[in-house]
Amino acid sequence: MGVLMEVKNLVTRFYTQEGTIYAVNDVSYTLNEGETLGVVGESGSGKSVHALSIMGLIPMPPGKVTNGEVWFQGRDLLKLNKEEMRLVRGAEIAMIFQDPMTSLNPVLTVGTQITEALKLHLGMNNTQADNRATELIDMVGIPDARKRLHNYPHQFSGGMRQRIMIAMALSCNPKLLIADEPTTALDVTIQAQIIELVKQLQKELKMAMIWITHDLGVVAGMADTIQVMYGGRTVERGPIKPVFRDPRNAYTLGLLNSLPRLDAAQKRQRLTQIEGSPPDMRVEPVGDSFAPRNPYRTERCWTETPPLRQAEGGVEGHMVAAWYDLREIRKQQQLEGKR
């Protein structure tokens, strides 16, 4: 598999009246063709802002991508002008958002909204565009496709609207789909429907995907690679199974431990909670942002930012940013447990 996109040292800031918000702090990674990358983090972790930065959708001002390169098909997206970027968005990289209620225009029929991209990017005429739009709506599992083209967004339910957003995103056969919490506003049964649909369409269309979510369960079920973000940085990243089985960053471990399991019988144990609260993004990060909440922190965590590097003894591509060695700590604990 070839490399589809390479993100290098991405830094995004917002200059607001209350001061600078350090939203994304030096994020780098590569995405392969056809790969599904799950980006996990809490609100304020920079997961959404990093995606918007790639898409050139950061409102400027107050925001600004202050550093970095995004190489996609031999071009640095951050260097493109508005017009060039407009031709990439929608055609080569498409995006779907969390709230299907607000991302559709309420005064235009869904047909008008889907055919807009087809006419702009693929130069279709009205009839061609209508036919393709019908195919697309049919593809995402909405019955009576041709009639539904003439309906307005309010005539669809939340799940249906998200299907329309997906149809719209896929209309030009993009090479990359970025999905920003696309199922968070939906009920679990509808979420399951949407995930199945996207997985199946991804296989058919052979596109890569970045799936942004706070739900580790969703990532576990669909991603090839997981990237955990905290305080605007990638703190751990790697193939999905090794990261879940053998997490090396204290935040990843803490998250996994704090989740109750649907498939575990009641043991009536307290949940193992992560103390404290997420970092204030208005403060310039010094050292490891998780240090104040981390029981395994070292002196170095307070002052120096750990680089993302290969986890020792881990599978290839399992990267972690930590000054402590969780594997060693766990060994010690097991030893103490035996004594």
Added chain:
Amino acid sequence: MMSAPAPLMHDKKEVSKEVILSVSGLKKHFPISSGIVFQRQVGAVRAVDDVSFDVYRGETLGLVGESGCGKSTTGRTILQLYRPTAGSVQFEGKELTTMKGEELRAMRREMQIIFQDPFASLNPRMTVGNIVSEPLRIHNILRGKELREYVENLLEKVGLNPFYINRYPHEFSGGQRQRIGIARALALNPKFIVCDEPISALDVSIQAQVVNLLEDLQQELGLTYLFIAHDLSMVRHICDRVAVMYLGKIVELAATDELYDNPLHPYTQALLSAVPVPDPSVEEDRQRILITGDLPSPANPPKGCNFNTRCPVRMDACFREPDPALTEVSPGHWVACHRVP
């Protein structure tokens, strides 16, 4: 600490068989009216449609279902925040639906609610101290220095620094605000608390903190919870018994492990299979029961069984016969389905 083995809370929680709250035949229909000058009622949204259950003293009863199924309305109707269309709600043997005025106000000291959205449920112009002490002032229980001390103690109990008593809600994070909401609910020493999605709006790393706090408080104060939620993994952790609602009706009710290990209603089965598990090895082999379509409108529920538009195992009887009644199929396990004998 994150990695140290969690202390065992209690092997088996003591739940008495004493009924503290009894709900029977509860209905809440919201009228749909039409007309400009003369408003006529043209229909009704059947948000809660004939719901019956008991809550035992000291237990946590979970109420789960998708948005629009009527779970929050049920909680609010129990507390008489909405007046029911029909049915009865008895709290410690006293009928609430016919109570009004001073009598009802006095009853409210026993029953409180914690809301979902910690941003919308706190008055931004009141200090934390005023928010938490308001119930005490309304009921004229404490005043002056005593009141202040009591509030400081409460804040400490929910894990907030009493030093913050003069701050305003916007100075706090989501998790801290939810703690303020909990302190307010506890102020009058209630016996019963409706927790209406108390963690849904919180960050993942904060949810466990709030759930642990709720469990600690229950242990310490002997509280009874009605826990309304849609996160089925968290419900499994916190609840003793769980009721599943669909379109205004309870379709299944059982002890927690029994419901999760042996779900009998096709809706419960589909709901449980749709919940993602944070473990790639488990997810790999999981078979999902996908139900198609969306929730029908509660203003116009389907004829026959409510679930017949989406049910994967529907049969003729589900359209012909009236809605199946909730029946006890094994001790404590109630199901409403024609398929289940």
